[in-house]
Amino acid sequence: MTSVTLEHVTKKFVPAHANEAPVTAVRDLNMKITSGDVLAILGPSGCGKSTLLRMIAGTMPPDSGRVLYDDQNLADIPLRERGIGMVFQEGALIPHWEAETNIGFFFSLRKREAEVPQRLKQISKITGIGLDELLNRRPRQLSGGERQRVGIARALARDLNVLLLDEPFASLDAKYRAEARVELKRLLNAFPVTSVYVTHDQVEAIALAHRIAVMRDGQMEQIGTYTNLYNQPQNLFVATFIGTPMINLFKGRVENGRWQGENFGDLPVRRDLAEHTPLIAGIRAEHIQTLGGEEGTEAVVDTVVPYLSERHQLVTLTRGREQWTLIVPLNEPIHAGSMLRCGFKPEEVLFFDAKTGVRVG
Numbered sequence: 001m002t003s004v005t006l007e008h009v010t011k012k013f014v015p016a017h018a019n020e021a022p023v024t025a026v027r028d029l030n031m032k033i034t035s036g037d038v039l040a041i042l043g044p045s046g047c048g049k050s051t052l053l054r055m056i057a058g059t060m061p062p063d064s065g066r067v068l069y070d071d072q073n074l075a076d077i078p079l080r081e082r083g084i085g086m087v088f089q090e091g092a093l094i095p096h097w098e099a100e101t102n103i104g105f106f107f108s109l110r111k112r113e114a115e116v117p118q119r120l121k122q123i124s125k126i127t128g129i130g131l132d133e134l135l136n137r138r139p140r141q142l143s144g145g146e147r148q149r150v151g152i153a154r155a156l157a158r159d160l161n162v163l164l165l166d167e168p169f170a171s172l173d174a175k176y177r178a179e180a181r182v183e184l185k186r187l188l189n190a191f192p193v194t195s196v197y198v199t200h201d202q203v204e205a206i207a208l209a210h211r212i213a214v215m216r217d218g219q220m221e222q223i224g225t226y227t228n229l230y231n232q233p234q235n236l237f238v239a240t241f242i243g244t245p246m247i248n249l250f251k252g253r254v255e256n257g258r259w260q261g262e263n264f265g266d267l268p269v270r271r272d273l274a275e276h277t278p279l280i281a282g283i284r285a286e287h288i289q290t291l292g293g294e295e296g297t298e299a300v301v302d303t304v305v306p307y308l309s310e311r312h313q314l315v316t317l318t319r320g321r322e323q324w325t326l327i328v329p330l331n332e333p334i335h336a337g338s339m340l341r342c343g344f345k346p347e348e349v350l351f352f353d354a355k356t357g358v359r360v361g
């Protein structure tokens with residue numbers, strides 16, 4: 001297996017019209033993917049995920065910076081020695097070949113056709129799908145989901161150094177997608193390979209990846225395990241991007257050495273922060289509890305949305321200019337329009353500098 005290192009990688013696109021500014025799709029990006037790691041890349045549309053993947057694949061050379069496989073510059077490695085498997089959203093199959101030829105393509109290139117049937121049998125067995133039935137068909141005779149499976153099987157039928165997947169299941173419906181995810185997980189267990197997986201779906205990222213990289217505007221914001229990103233976000237972008245429902249945010253500032261906000265004031269903050277510094281307090285929905293008696297803050301119930309399989313309801317409260325959500329067990333009767341008291345532990349609160357977004361507590 002191979003480690004992948006990106007050093008100061010930048011990619012700009014020059015627009016067709018001279019009066020438009022160039023787009024910097026990836027900006028001075030540094031990253032190391034250790035050998036055997038499965039890394040998911042999460043980020044909003046247009047942040048540069050596919051461009052990054054293409055540079056890792058070597059199909060799009062960076063304008064500046066280097067991509068290394070182990071300690072060798074990718075640009076210096078001959079094409080057929082790179083050992084890259086790539087699966088795109090639409091499955092990059094060669095349209096007029098039968099699926100089996102597609103899968104065996106790279107083996108044939110290396111004169112190792114004899115190994116293909118055995119590998120395919122193994123892949124079929126692991127995924128529990130009848131690849132046999134699919135193998136004699138051409139890509140246009142396959143459904144979107146089948147095409148993706150053939151694409152992944154094709155990638156894994158070779159001895160890979162690096163597997164790159166760009167939203168391979170994005171076009172599948174939820175049920176099929178969940179199945180495909182489990183299959184891929186099994187395959188990656190059976191054929192471990194350094195992998196980079198681009199997705200919009202946090203559930204998918206958590207299910208498949210060892211680590212998650214959050215990307216924004218051509219740069220890496222933070223890389224870590226999901227728990228790490230969720231509990232210790234480095235900035236407001238990561239805090240709001242990771243986690244559903246979105247973290248609750250409250251405006252406030254440092255007064256007399258403590259954080260003061262509209263509804264949840266007077267919380268301890270880091271002592272070195274200057275007076276009047278505007279700070280945003282972030283509190284996850286599950287860290288807010290309903291309270292009885294006279295405790296906590298009273299607010300109006302705005303909406304109640306039940307999540308039956310999670311056995312909880314998402315409750316939105318309003319008070320003054322602020323609104324926030326909390327998670328309440330399904331068996332607690334709560335109705336829109338009623339009053340509810342709630343509170344949280346000060347140690348569960350994350351603080352962010354309102355100007356820079358950097359976490360300061």
Ligand SMILES: Nc1ncnc2c1ncn2[C@@H]1O[C@H](COP(=O)(O)OP(=O)(O)OP(=O)(O)O)[C@@H](O)[C@H]1O
Nearest residue numbers: 013014023024025044045046047048049050051052
């Ligand atoms: N060939 C190209 N020519 C010009 N601009 C491009 C080209 N490819 C990508 N871009 C621009 O570069 C930026 C990054 O694009 P990229 O496809 O890498 O984003 P992405 O994160 O994969 O988005 P999505 O989640 O929508 O797939 C975008 O602003 C995009 O418009």
Ligand SMILES: [Mg+2]
Nearest residue numbers: 049050051166
């Ligand atoms: Mg993309």
